[in-house]
Amino acid sequence: MSSLSFMEKLLDGVKVEWKALSELGELVRGNGLQKKDFTESGVPAIHYGQIYTYYDLSTIKTKSFVSPELAKQLRKVEKGDVVITNTSENLEDVGKALVYLGEIQAVTGGHATVFKPGECILGKYFAYFTQTEVFSSEKRKYAKGTKVIDVSAADMAKISIPIPCPENPKKSLEIQSKIVSILDAFTELTTELTTELTVRKKQYNYYRDQLLHFEDGSVEWKTLGDVATIGTGSHDTQDSIDDGEYIFYARGRAPLRLNEFDFDETAIITAGDGAGVGKVFHYAQGKYALHQRAYRIVPREMMHPRFVYHCIRSYFYVYIQKASVSSSVTSLRRPMFLNFPIPTPSLAEQARIAAILDKFDALTNSISEGLPREIELRKKQYAYYRNLLFSFPKPEEVSA
The missing domain is CATH 3.90.220.20 (DNA methylase specificity domains)
Structure with a gap:
């Protein structure tokens, strides 16, 4: 129609x-x-x-x-x-x-x-x-x-x-009610999905804490400095190019582009300062460029990269807040990473845990396959019908 x-x-x-x-x-x-x-x-x-x-x-x-x-x-x-x-x-x-x-x-x-x-x-x-x-x-x-x-x-x-x-308030309110009921239905669906997402995030956090909790003596604990290489990049934000060949990880959520790369590896990327300090926004695979105030964490052979990713993403921010003498951490230095404790079960166990957490991660955070994608699609659908339902012709004298 x-x-x-x-x-x-x-x-x-x-x-x-x-x-x-x-x-x-x-x-x-x-x-x-x-x-x-x-x-x-x-x-x-x-x-x-x-x-x-x-x-x-x-x-x-x-x-x-x-x-x-x-x-x-x-x-x-x-x-x-x-x-x-x-x-x-x-x-x-x-x-x-x-x-x-x-x-x-x-x-x-x-x-x-x-x-x-x-x-x-x-x-x-x-x-x-x-x-x-x-x-x-x-x-x-x-x-x-x-x-x-x-x-x-x-x-x-x-x-x-x-x-x-x-001129006929009763008729007018009936038409308005129909418009409202249609938009209410879309709003309700989005609300239900958002509520479901909140539940799934709580479920993810529960299973994450269960899976990453190890009884004393059941696994060996090491420091991040023992199991990963940690370093920064060499570029500044102003170096970015809109249509650059390679992805350029800076300090925010939105990656940039650059025509040269610094590294060809699998790494966890976290901001060294700014609003995202201590939070993990990116998981790099392949060739990429890196900001001079962003950190790359490259797991060594004894560690499964996605297992390390989930450990850091889940607990590193809380760790640096507790470890810092300041009430608010505004920037990171390499020594702050080195003593972050991390469990080291067998590679097979790390892979099993990572696979479970990856499924929850996709469901709760992925904009391409999870609930966030579904919510975004519903919002677009709602916006389309909202604009359609209010697409009344406007007289020249009113719009002038």
Whole structure:
């Protein structure tokens, strides 16, 4: 079915009007809520970060509270209201919306605007619309600021929303409900997959800890310096070439490219400094180039490379945090690697353990075959249908 025939069937001949948000309900900017105001119990409060945490539009119950005395001074949020972010360090997060589905009246602060839907718009319909490119384009026109970007409640009120059959609120809400139910189904599926991924990660961690735990005396323990060669590369990030022949591992998750290689081997790569310090992002096989502040760990013959990979990936970050005299490790030096303890069961046992952990690793982390890939595909499918369901024609005078 083409997008045109799909929308024609959905609308069943009714007209669509684009109306300013101010015509569709009441908008009230929040006020006065700060982190220091939060309490362990009291009146539910929706704070800045919660809109991102719960942006799946599932059933919302706040995790934050304020005292009843303070709540009297704050803007109220009723069940069905939409809380919209007004400020953020990046434009993408401005205008994100959360439908409050809690049974108890909540409050919110000055970071947000509360939209109280009128008779011809569903809160969830509007919340889904805020995820579209059309809405993003509109809010961009009103954004102010550089370090902190703000779209005021007054400007938010000017943004146009497509309303099918506005002269007949009952009919309009029926059409909106159909759109919402379709998008809810995709959202629910993605949520289920995400929940499944969380379970699988916990399962992976459990089996990993079981498989890498050895009773005293059952295996010999050595240090990483005994069982692997450790070193750095010689390149800087600025050396990278977009279409380079060889992979170039720097300090972040995203590998770069280079026209020359430093090593031809199997190695575990970890960042020497920066945000990824002590974490393993890459497993190198074959020819590659390496950043001067990234480390290569090359297991010797008595060690299975994937077994070493799982040991380092699982425990090295925690090890250096404990071993460091500083409360926060910002950079690594080669001596910090040398004393990292590692068990050395037989090669056959290492291979068995590595094979099991590889399966869990693929399921929980692979973007080509695991649950992350499935979640990404579902998100793309959801985005496609969301754009399709909001592909209402926009009159020239509204879009000008």
